[in-house]
Amino acid sequence: MLPRRIESPCGREPAAIAAVLERIEAALAEEGCPPPRSAAFMVVAEEMVTNVARYAWPEHAAPGLFTVSAGISRRLDGIEVLLVTEDDGVPFDPTLRGAPDTDAPVEERAIGGLGIHLVMRMTEWQCYRREAGRNRFSVIWRCAA
Amino acid sequence: MDITTQDSDGVVLHRLKGRLDNNATGAAEGAILGSFAARAQRVILDMRDVAYVSSAGLRVVLMAAKKAKVSDGRLALFGLPAAVQEVFDISGFSKVLAIGAEEDDARRLVGA
Numbered sequence: 001m002l003p004r005r006i007e008s009p010c011g012r013e014p015a016a017i018a019a020v021l022e023r024i025e026a027a028l029a030e031e032g033c034p035p036p037r038s039a040a041f042m043v044v045a046e047e048m049v050t051n052v053a054r055y056a057w058p059e060h061a062a063p064g065l066f067t068v069s070a071g072i073s074r075r076l077d078g079i080e081v082l083l084v085t086e087d088d089g090v091p092f093d094p095t096l097r098g099a100p101d102t103d104a105p106v107e108e109r110a111i112g113g114l115g116i117h118l119v120m121r122m123t124e125w126q127c128y129r130r131e132a133g134r135n136r137f138s139v140i141w142r143c144a145a
Numbered sequence: 146m147d148i149t150t151q152d153s154d155g156v157v158l159h160r161l162k163g164r165l166d167n168n169a170t171g172a173a174e175g176a177i178l179g180s181f182a183a184r185a186q187r188v189i190l191d192m193r194d195v196a197y198v199s200s201a202g203l204r205v206v207l208m209a210a211k212k213a214k215v216s217d218g219r220l221a222l223f224g225l226p227a228a229v230q231e232v233f234d235i236s237g238f239s240k241v242l243a244i245g246a247e248e249d250d251a252r253r254l255v256g257a
Binding site: 104114 | 168196198204208211214227228232237
């Protein structure tokens with residue numbers, strides 16, 4: 001079966017982000033992904049989309065537009081999603097970000113920096129490419145049947 | 146996100162319902178961090194109806210834990226659903242926060 005594909009331009013504002021995430025979540029539900037598992041995927045999707053929206057362009061730069069695409073495949077062993085963000089912002093390779101010190105006590109834990117760590121740990125595969133002035137970050141997430 | 150707050154027997158209990166995500170953190174931050182305004186507050190978060198927590202939500206929980214430390218207060222959580230537990234495990238929060246299975250466990254953890 002061909003994967004179901006969603007591709008959406010996305011703005012930096014919260015309403016645009018929420019609309020894209022809702023579309024992906026609805027498609028996952030229609031493909032039969034149970035809500036507790038799709039909740040785990042939506043954490044990944046929120047982190048990836050909000051990271052681009054917040055950090056890809058300098059704060060007062062012209063509003064950035066980026067694309068979010070999701071290919072959802074139903075397989076014998078479950079559901080697989082290929083999620084990709086593409087933007088023309090500053091070069092940034094999430095796969096090179098060091099993991100935060102998750103053993104540090106509360107007093108010493110930095111506030112923030114966990115989003116990319118969650119994406120890296122909750123997905124099966126990650127790939128970053130910088131091509132023709134664009135960042136392209138792809139991940140594969142799987143939900144067992 | 147809906148937040149219902151009860152304040153009784155010296156414990157502030159916030160029952161959270163919905164998603165502790167990027168959209169919800171403003172309201173959650175105000176309610177949860179506000180409970181540490183006085184010193185030595187005991188605060189419990191009921192997580193049973195939280196569908197998911199993203200890093201924006203983790204940030205609020207960590208800020209609350211830091212506030213509890215510096216104000217000589219206590220913070221405990223209980224009833225984490227599997228998707229929330231996974232995020233807490235990966236981020237290391239399960240090791241450093243007081244987390245119980247049931248409300249009674251959380252009450253014991255804050256010394257109530």
